Amino acid sequence: QSALTQPASVSGSPGQWITISCIGSSSDIGAYNYVSWYQQHPGKAPKLMIYDVTNRPSGISNRFSGSKSGYTASLTISGLQAEDEADYYCCSHTSDNTFEFGGGTKLTVL
Amino acid sequence: EVQLVESGGGWVQPGGSLRLSCAASGFAFSEYTMSWVRQAPGKGLEWVAKLKEDRSEEYYGASVKGRFTISRDNAKNSLFLQMSSLRVEDAAVYYCARGGRSRFDAWGQGTLVTVSS
Numbered sequence: 001q002s003a004l005t006q007p008a009s010v011s012g013s014p015g016q017w018i019t020i021s022c023i024g025s026s027s028d029i030g031a032y033n034y035v036s037w038y039q040q041h042p043g044k045a046p047k048l049m050i051y052d053v054t055n056r057p058s059g060i061s062n063r064f065s066g067s068k069s070g071y072t073a074s075l076t077i078s079g080l081q082a083e084d085e086a087d088y089y090c091c092s093h094t095s096d097n098t099f100e101f102g103g104g105t106k107l108t109v110l
Numbered sequence: 111e112v113q114l115v116e117s118g119g120g121w122v123q124p125g126g127s128l129r130l131s132c133a134a135s136g137f138a139f140s141e142y143t144m145s146w147v148r149q150a151p152g153k154g155l156e157w158v159a160k161l162k163e164d165r166s167e168e169y170y171g172a173s174v175k176g177r178f179t180i181s182r183d184n185a186k187n188s189l190f191l192q193m194s195s196l197r198v199e200d201a202a203v204y205y206c207a208r209g210g211r212s213r214f215d216a217w218g219q220g221t222l223v224t225v226s227s
Contacts, residue, residue: 034212038155045205045220046147046155051213089155093212097169099145099157 003028004090004102011108017078020105022090024071028100034093035073037066040104041086049088050075077107085109112136112216114206119221126196126225132189132206132218140184143210146191148202149220156202159191160210169210174200193223201225 005023012018022029029035035053038046048057050066053073063078073092077084090102118130130146145160159170159180168180179192189206203222207214 036213038214040155045217046214047217048213048215051215057215091155091157091214097167098171099160099210101147101155101157104154 003100004092006090006102006105009106011110012080013110014080016080017076018080020075020088022073022102024092027095028092029068029073030071031095032093035068036091037075038089039086080109082109114216114218116204116206116218116221119223121224122196123227124196124198124225127194128196128223130191130204130221134187139187142208144182144189145207145210145214146180147205147207150202196225198225
């Protein structure tokens with residue numbers, strides 16, 4: 001069981017928006033603004049999409065955005081596209097200087 | 111272009127040992143904390159270990175602490191993971207990743223470790 005809780009799956013139609021939640025605790029998400037999100041297509045390595053809660057690396061579409069409130073972080077994808085279909089993982093730095101990943105969310109674009 | 115290339119994976123019996131390597135290029139390796147992250151077949155990501163750029167601090171996930179050792183050779187732009195007392199549940203694709211402070215911004219393609227009798 002992961003320390004960070006994500007929904008197993010979410011879905012949306014092309015052009016719509018979806019949000020993936022990531023619930024942590026006072027020792028991870030609640031303690032630091034070091035939440036990151038990763039996209040992983042089947043058979044591929046993960047790819048950084050959001051870091052430090054809200055920041056997008058160079059080259060990542062502004063359709064991807066992140067936020068945090070209390071112990072919950074969220075990833076929002078607007079204007080859904082077929083290529084967004086993938087697994088998404090949240091990750092947080094923890095109070096013992098380690099990292100925790102969420103269990104992952106499978107995004108289906110209908 | 112940032113590149114991370116893992117090697118050293120393979121099959122090992124429970125209780126055995128294996129050493130993974132990661133060759134880095136395209137960036138100043140000696141200036142970055144580096145990490146290992148693994149993914150069991152069909153499962154999610156699990157952070158394994160990280161090592162600061164100057165080797166002054168190293169941290170491990172609870173499931174591997176005391177059995178795995180992370181190390182690096184900055185002169186050879188290489189990261190290593192020595193794995194001992196391997197268990198069936200250690201079977202996974204092991205990724206080398208740049209970072210270990212707030213994010214992992216570059217990943218290798220992974221190397222597969224199989225643990226079975």
